[in-house]
Amino acid sequence: MNRNNLFGHLALAVALVILAAFIGQMRHMQWRTHDKPVERGKTEQTAEPAGDKEDGDEAEGTDDQDKDEDDAEVLVRFRAGTSPEAIDRITAQLNDRVEDRFEQIASEEMVIADEDNLDAEEVAAEYRALPEVLYAEPNGQIELEPGEDAVDGGPGLRPDYVAGADHAHPSDPMFDDQWSLDNHGTRGGTQNADISALKAWEKTHGSEKIVVAVLDTGVDYTHRDLINNIWTRPANMPAYIDKELGAFDDTHGFDASDMDGDPMDDNGHGTHCAGIVGAEGDNNDGIAGVNWHVEIMPLKFLNANGSGSVKDAIECINYAIARKKAGVNIRIISASWGSTMYSRALEDAIKRAGEEDILFVAAAGNSSTDNDRRPHYPSSYALPNVLSVAALTRRDELASFSNWGLKSVHVAAPGAEILSTWPDNQYEEHSGTSMATPEVSGVAALVLALNPNMPVKDLRERLINATDKLPALSGKVASGGRINAARAVKAE
């Protein structure tokens, strides 16, 4: 190698090092750009325009980061219960991939990125066509959560919490499956065949000053969607004293089947009913009750099999009356049970509750029979504080199992395929006038949240008049209609 050749090689080497350093710096700058946090609801394309590729590696598609930016993204909400495996299978079949899951909102909600060069609207259309999908829209068009600075009620308060907001849609991830509150017409349902909860929530989400006694199999008062809405005996209120058996530590209610102060649910039915009345709403968890805020007093007289005696039912009613007299604002007893056996003692107990301004909402029964001809108790007691409830399907039809009665059944409410809380932090769908009853109890509690001093007679009358007349109920129930929460709270 001669001297001139040596200098030439050195110059070439220096030039290559400088060029390599320059390319490296550009890549580093690009990575820094990717590191910037991306706001939810915006795609990363806004951080770096598509097409600004820096070298041949990216053009060949070997850089996953840039590949993400070019892919169309859609926000997909799968129906509750769709398994992660099923979601993975669907996305693979459509040649897509799951980009991000929003576990804190709903495990079924996620961003999906397309990998076969469709635009976002085309990808969304693919997903909308699937029965497993609740909705799918191009990413950036759906606002998952309200902006933190767009609050009417002060810093840190979600706008949906503010009564009077235009859209009172709660954050509870299973809310879209609660057709009784907001019926989208899914699963063969009829759109708006619901109790108009969204409209009602523009006026009130309920009040913890209203106590609803759920007289049932008990309530799982530790359920995470109920725990904040469970009644607790005030510290300054002495424990309950039964004349024969002495004092009970009734911290969260009363159990007449075991005669103790622990009304824990060992069946599930009572927990389901309690969730319909008042599962905590807008808490990013599970479902929403008719009342987002309320106090549920668990009263247990039905055993683990869902069966109980008249005597124990009366014990619980007497407990509620005693607690009312002691200052607990029990205004509603929700009774999702019954039989064809008439009991004067039970009737008298319910009458005494009425004298304490307590509304007694009762299931009409599930025998597909006419209660005017074959009464079902306690719903058929002709007392001024008893409100009897029939059940409707998601198509606004009287449920095939539901009892009716032009004179003795007063209103109807959604009662088929109702999703609600179940013991051990679970959720289940069940059907029955059992489920329709707490819908009405919940609406009654909403009315009382706005009108805490309304006498039981006026409350009952308000509920009977706050119905949507339905052809299916003509000649079947006294009001001829489905309970309408919005009308009951005069939101419409």
Added chain:
Amino acid sequence: MAFTRDEAVARARADLAGRLGLAEKEIADESVADADFSDANFGASRADEMSAQMITPGWRITLRAGGQVYEYRANRNRLRLFNFNGANHRVV
């Protein structure tokens, strides 16, 4: 203790044999079918019972003895005899 559908049928047959004073071999299985009952007591509450008004899945078991048909209602935990001499009975 939970039992299977076949065990429910066997318990029903034994119960009916005892009530009728017959040998079990004289009880014939008529049919067993899935059913949705009207309440937690399978629509077979006794006179002194109240029942949760939730549709409850289970099995309808019909047996034949002495020319009569008898109906039991069951699920994995409970067994009831429906309308036997005008009354319902809790077996398990």
